[in-house]
Amino acid sequence: MYSIGETAKLVGLSAYTLRYYEKEKIIRPPRNDNGERMFDARHIDWLKFVIRLKATQMPIAQIRKYTELFLEGEHTAPQRLKLLQNHQVFIQEQLLNLTNVENELQHKIENYEKLTARSVK
Structure with a gap:
């Protein structure tokens, strides 16, 4: 467990x-007897995923x-899939925009x- x-x-x-993130209910770490938040490996993995989502502007x-x-359970898999597919489309649009800007640059x-080069000669 980690502090x-x-x-x-x-x-x-x-x-x-x-x-x-806790206030926004994105993470829900348990607390110890002193009221301190305690994180485990699952929380670390989840936070790394959240960081990747944030990096893609979700x-x-x-x-x-x-x-x-996710917390509701497996029956929500179709909804989660749709949410991630929609975000993937957004990312693909961003990549296309960035590629176009890079080409212009x-x-x-x-x-x-x-x-x-002409000026130097």
Whole structure:
């Protein structure tokens, strides 16, 4: 079992963020006799997944919904699947947008490289 500080270090988040996730019902760590939050390996794995979802810009509300569905049990698998599929479409759109912007930047960079190469001569 890990304290909130240890867990924060393990997953690369602040204790404040872990408290926020608890408030948002994204994590639900048990408390010891002193009222301190205690995290185990399952919490660590879950937090790593949440971090990946956040990195792909999944809103907290969607992460909370996914968490609720997960905790309800296996009968919610179709709903969880749909939620993740929708998010995957969002990610694919973002990737396409980023690829287009990267291509534009590459074109600009090549033009500036040619321009500066001529200036140096």
